[in-house]
Amino acid sequence: MMLIKKIFLLTSLFFLFHSINFSQKNQEIRAVWIATNHRLDWPPPTFDIEVQKKSLIEIFDSIKSKNLNTIYFQVRSNGTVLFNSSFEPCSFYIDGKGNLPYDPLQFAIQEAHKRGIEIHAWLNVVQVFAGGELDILNNPDHIVKRKPDWIIEYQENEMKSYWLNPAIPEVREYISDLIKELVKNYNVDGIHLDYIRYPGRNFNDDSLFNIYGKGLSKDNWRRKNITDLIELINKKIKSVKPYVKLGATPIGIYKNHSGMSGWEGYNDVYQDAREWLKRGLLDYIVPQVYWSIENNFEVITREWVNNSFGKNVIIGIGAFKDDIKSKIEKMIEYTRTIGAQGFAIFRYSSIKDYKFQNFLDNKTSTVNRKEQDENEIFEPVNFSLMNSNFLKPVLIKKSKDNFDVIIFSETEDEVMLKGSNDTDEEIIITTKIKSGKNLIELKSDLSRYKEILLIFLSSNKMMKLKM
Structure with missing residues (x-):
C-alpha cells in the first residue's frame, strides 16, 4: 500500500510539473x-x-x-x-x-x-x-x-x-x-x-x-x-x-x-x-x-x-x-x-x-506568479523545455543534521544546492547527476536557511525545495 501511495504521489507530481509551461524558447x-x-x-x-x-x-x-x-x-x-x-x-x-x-x-x-x-x-x-x-x-x-x-x-x-x-x-x-x-x-x-x-x-x-x-x-x-x-x-x-x-x-x-x-x-x-x-x-x-x-x-x-x-x-x-x-x-x-x-x-x-x-x-x-508560488517553482520562465522531463525533486529531513534530496532526471546534468536567507546565499553542494533516480545525502543543518534552491547547471533550471 505504501508503495502504491508513493507511485501515485510521484505520478501526480509529474503531471503537475508538466501542466505548467516553463519554456521561454x-x-x-x-x-x-x-x-x-x-x-x-x-x-x-x-x-x-x-x-x-x-x-x-x-x-x-x-x-x-x-x-x-x-x-x-x-x-x-x-x-x-x-x-x-x-x-x-x-x-x-x-x-x-x-x-x-x-x-x-x-x-x-x-x-x-x-x-x-x-x-x-x-x-x-x-x-x-x-x-x-x-x-x-x-x-x-x-x-x-x-x-x-x-x-x-x-x-x-x-x-x-x-x-x-x-x-x-x-x-x-x-x-x-x-x-x-x-x-x-x-x-x-x-x-x-x-x-x-x-x-x-x-x-x-x-x-x-x-x-x-x-x-x-x-x-x-x-x-x-x-x-x-x-x-x-x-x-x-x-x-x-x-x-x-x-x-x-x-x-x-x-x-x-x-x-x-x-x-x-x-x-x-x-x-x-x-x-x-x-x-x-x-x-x-x-x-x-x-x-x-x-x-x-x-x-x-x-x-x-x-x-x-x-x-x-x-x-x-x-x-x-x-x-x-x-x-x-x-x-x-x-x-x-x-x-x-x-x-x-x-x-x-x-x-x-x-x-x-x-x-x-x-x-x-x-506564467501566473500565484501559480508559481503554489507549485513551489522559482522563476519558471527561465526553464528550458529541453531536458525538462523529470519528476519534481524532493527534500526529506531525516534528522537535524541529515537530509536527503531525491532527483529524478531523464538526462545527465550537474546540480547545485544553495541555501539563502535575508542577507546572503551559500553553496551547500555541487554534484553531477545521472539519468534516472539520484539520491544526494547531506550532512548539514539546513534549518538555518530561509530557502533551499536547486539549480540545474547544464539545462539552466531552478526551483525552490521545501522540507
Missing part, C-alpha cells in the same frame, strides 16, 4: 523599453515619491493591458543608477540630491512580478555621460571625476560624450562587478546591455594598443575588448544566479551588404554580435532594427534570425518613428513568419496610447 517575447535617462518615460518631473510610484504603476498597468510581457527597465544611464550600489552614485531624478528615499528597482520588480511580467535591468554600459545635465557630470562621485584615466572623451558633430575604455582590464572588472552586485541583490529576470560598444572609430588608444594588442589588428583588438567584457559579465552573473538571462541590444546592422547599408556594428563601433551568439555569451539579443517596413526592415531582420546560432533573437522596433509606428502590426507579423523569438518596442511613451491588434486574445507568454 517557445514563447513570444513582447517587450518594451522604459527609458529613465532624461526622464524620457519615467520618472515624472517631480520629487514627490508617491507621484513617482503612482506613475510607474500606471505604466505597468498599461503594459499589462496591452498584453506585453517583458520590460527592459533602465537602471543605469549617464553614470548614475536607480538602485542601491556600492559602485556608482544614485540618480538625481528621485529626490534631486542623489539619494534614494525608496528603491526604484526593487519597487519596479515587485510591481512587474505582481502582474506576471518579466523585468530586465537595462544598463547603458560603456557610455557614462552625454547631454547637457552637467550637474550629473560635475558630481565628484561620478566615474568621470573619480577615474579620469579610464575615460574616452569623444567629440562628434560638436557633441561631447564620455565613455569607459573597455581596453583597460580594470574597467572590465569594474563594470562586471557592478552588474554582479546588482544581480546578487535584486530578483531581476535578466540583464539587458545597451551601449555595449565603442563610441566610434576616431579616438587615440595607441598606448593601450601597444600594451595589450598582442599581435592583433587594432580593429580586431577593439572588438575583442567588447567581447571580453561581455564574457566577463556573463561569467560573474551566472556564478551568482545561473538562471538570470543576459541579453544585449546592438545597433541594427551587423555588416553592410547589398540591399542593406548604414552604421555598422562590426566595423564602426566594434560589436561582433555574431561572435557573442556563437560562443553562447548571451541568452538573447535585441538588435535595434529601427527601419521602416519599406526600407530594409525585412532584410535586416531576416539576417539576424538566420545568424542566431540557436539563441533568442528579439527584434527591436523603433515605434518613436511615425512611419514605423503606422506599420507596427505588419512588422510584428513579419517577425513571426521568419521565426524570431519576439519583438521589443522602443519605447513606452511611443505606444502609451496604442492598442495592439496582433494579440487581443491576451495569450501572453508569462
